[in-house]
Amino acid sequence: MSTPSQPDPRADQASVSDEKLLAAHEPILGQQPDEKGKYRLLPLALLFIFSGMIFFGGTYLGRFSGWFDARVFNEYGTPPKAGAAAVPVDPVVAGKKLYAIPGACITCHQPNGAGLPGAFPTLVKSEWVTGSDERLVRIVLHGLTGPIKVAGVDFNSAMPGFGPGGGFNWSDDKIAAVLTYIRQEWGNQSGAISTDRVAAIRTKEAARKTPWTAAELEKLP
Amino acid sequence: MPTVPTNAVPAEVTAIDTQARGPLLLLLGSGLLWLVVGGVLALIAAIQLHSPQFLADCAYLTPGRAQALRETAFVYGWLANAGLGLALWILGRLGGEPLRGLNWAVAGTLFWNLGIAAGLVGIATGDMTSFTLLQLPRYVLPLLVFAYACIALPGVLAWSGRRADMMYASQWYAVxxxxxxxxxxxxxxxxxxxxxxxxxxxxxxxxxxxxxxxxxxxxxxxxxxxxxxxxxxxxxxxxxxxxxxxxxxxxxxxxxxxxxxxxxxxxxxxxxxxxxxxxxxxxxxxxxxxxxxxxxxxxxxxxxxxxxxxxxxxxxxxxxxxxxxxxxxxxxxxxxxxxxxxxxxxxxYGAISMMFFGGIYYAVPRLTNRVWASGAMIGGHRVLVIAGIVGAVLALAIAGNSQGSALLDPKVSFAEMANQMRVSLLAHTAAQAVLLAANLLLLVNFLRSACCCGTSTEAPPALFAVESAKEGSAS
The missing domain is CATH 1.20.210.10 (Cytochrome c oxidase-like, subunit I domain)
Structure with a gap:
């Protein structure tokens, strides 16, 4: 205290003791009620700011809450009406997306469905695609291996299964969608394959573990 | 503006401080040690942001793990230890009685730090979780809860047994x-x-x-x-x-x-x-x-x-x-x-750590009953830490800004993006190095102050008397 001009940076001086600090703040909180006028009102400006923030918060919540519905993921959305029928999915649209998943159909059969000459067969105007659905569903469910003649050209390669045990493990409606897509795209004009049809064949071939060969499939109708 | 009346001049260093010296210095010291450890890890993680091949062959310090180690050492090592030490000190002082149950705090500090060390080893060997600020493997967490409860006990006792009826704002927050x-x-x-x-x-x-x-x-x-x-x-x-x-x-x-x-x-x-x-x-x-x-x-x-x-x-x-x-x-x-x-x-860093630094600079001379060992190191620490924080924040913000707009543009390739950010990320590494140097200064200064406490007569007791000189000057 003898040298108050330049305080020592190595230790901060305290201006007030702990007891005094407590004692000075105690009356401000107004342990006694306000009859002595010892409290201060919230200033009008602060009150307005606070009300403004509450108003903003309330309005924002009302506008973007999505009615607090667990099914609304977009802040501008509205909850689906009770009892409204689920929107039917167009199998061609869904199938196109499935076809284009990297590592799925598109990798070998190419975006235009033409395959790679000498390696992977075409899907365009292929009798295997536009013909028997019994054969086609089995190929996608369990895969195909060995020699096969497609649109007059010989191939000998392998296709993995997309059904049980495969890396994709597609459900019946996904397989139905992708097959309907390839049967109606690139100028193919065959009928749709229904989910029930895929489910029936899946049940029938539940014991099948290995990929099919063309010879086996040709015995089927 | 009302001034707190200061009539008497009671000594500022009391039995509350001297009795809590060891346990609280242990808490603050281990916090500072983790701060430096975290600083080294932060430097590694910062280098890996622009040179991913750095230490990439070391399985314990691959980029993801270095980042998790850094964050954990910083939050659970430094912030937890230092924050608890300061909270206990404040609760003790405002409670008006020497802290009770400090043995619990010492045991808790040891277990907490053991838990953090074990957790860091766990993270380095691949047991980290995927949750930000909760990357410690789950097997150390029950120990941490237990250790935290032990450390907090003296604070809770000081609060429940406080001399004054009312509580001051610091006590609300700390409790x-x-x-x-x-x-x-x-x-x-x-x-x-x-x-x-x-x-x-x-x-x-x-x-x-x-x-x-x-x-x-x-x-x-x-x-x-x-x-x-x-x-x-x-x-x-x-x-x-x-x-x-x-x-x-x-x-x-x-x-x-x-x-x-x-x-x-x-x-x-x-x-x-x-x-x-x-x-x-x-x-x-x-x-x-x-x-x-x-x-x-x-x-x-x-x-x-x-x-x-x-x-x-x-x-x-x-x-x-x-x-x-x-x-x-x-x-x-x-x-x-x-x-x-x-x-x-x-x-x-900017908000929480800087406030903790402020608290440490204020508290440690009272705990040791001795001024800080070096004023120059305090000045150095202040300059370096401010430069480091401002630099790191600006560098990351600039890098993140260009990254944000590039990510939204599908035409920009990843390599291009990395090139754009390279300069800012190098600046970030420099800032982390500065921060590490700053915190080393603080650690050395702290150790010098703490190890010599009680042996030196350099600080006259009057230094810590509450000054009455300011009385009336503020009105």
Missing amino acids: AALFLFPWLLMASQAVLLWWPVRGVVQPIAAGWHVQSMWTLWLAPLALAVLHYVLPKVSGRTLPAYEWASLSFWTLLFAGAWTGGRHLVGGPVPAWIPTMAVVAGSLLLFHYLVLVINCRGIMGAEGTGAGFLRFGFVAYVLFGGLDFLASFRSLAEGSQFTLVEPALREIGL
Whole structure:
């Protein structure tokens, strides 16, 4: 205290003791009620700011809450009406997306469905695609291996299964969608394959573990 | 502005300080040790941001692990130890009685630090979890809860056995932090690690955890320090103290609701990110009242006040930016970029750590009954740490900004993006190196001060008498 001009940076001086600090703040909180006028009102400006923030918060919540519905993921959305029928999915649209998943159909059969000459067969105007659905569903469910003649050209390669045990493990409606897509795209004009049809064949071939060969499939109708 | 009356001049260093010396210096010291360890890890993680091949062959320090190690050492090592040490000290002083049960605190500190060390080894060997601010493997977490309870015990005893009936703002904040953290840690480890909730609920719980760590634990600890040291050095009452409780309760109630701000665009119901914006707007009360109450720190003198001033500004800045970042239109460009770490650097380093530094500079001379060993090292630490924080935040923000716009443009390739950010990321590495140097200075200064305490007669007892010279000067 003898040298108050330049305080020592190595230790901060305290201006007030702990007891005094407590004692000075105690009356401000107004342990006694306000009859002595010892409290201060919230200033009008602060009150307005606070009300403004509450108003903003309330309005924002009302506008973007999505009615607090667990099914609304977009802040501008509205909850689906009770009892409204689920929107039917167009199998061609869904199938196109499935076809284009990297590592799925598109990798070998190419975006235009033409395959790679000498390696992977075409899907365009292929009798295997536009013909028997019994054969086609089995190929996608369990895969195909060995020699096969497609649109007059010989191939000998392998296709993995997309059904049980495969890396994709597609459900019946996904397989139905992708097959309907390839049967109606690139100028193919065959009928749709229904989910029930895929489910029936899946049940029938539940014991099948290995990929099919063309010879086996040709015995089927 | 009312002045706290200072008639008597009681000694400033009391039995409360001398009796708590060992345990509290142990807490603060281990915190500083972790700070330096975390600084080394931060440097490694920073280098890996621009040179991914650095230490990439070392399985223990691959980029993901280095980042997790760095964050854990910083938050659970440095911030926890230092924050607890300061909270105990403040609760003891304001309680008016020497701290009881300090043996528990010593045992707790040892177990806490053992737990952190074991957790870091666990992270390095591949047991880290995927949740921000909760990356410790789950097997150390029960030990940490137990150790935390032991450390907190003297603080709770000092609070429940306090001499005065009323509580001062620092006590609200410190006690809230002491009680809320174990609850928070138990709740989040239960729903995230032991019995993981499934699907969409998991990111919601993780977002809640991140924001709660900030608003229910770290911010209250830092504000306890600010609310205590400010009137002590300025000698004035807080100008709007009657609204301070409004500020306190807003932080506690609205704070954790901002967790949804990490989930913008995520697979969660729309109302959860919306709620984060609403909670953020309510939280502005907290920041506004805090600014009114603690603006006195801007003119306060002293070493501790200098650090607290920086921390106070950073805290308010962080509050505003955190609120802005919760809006969907801004989050689109900022989330998943380096803007997020820049924000966290403002919060955890600029705000919380700087306030803890201020508290340490104020408390340690009283605990050791001796001035800091070196004034030059204090000055060096201040210059370096401020330069480091400002540099790191700016570098990350600039990098994140260019990254954010590049990520939204499908034509920009990843390599191009990395090239754009390279200069800023190099600057970030330099800033982390500066921070490491700064904190080494603090650690050395602390060790020199702590190891010699009691042996030197350099500090006359009168140094720590409460000055009466300022009486009447502030009016």
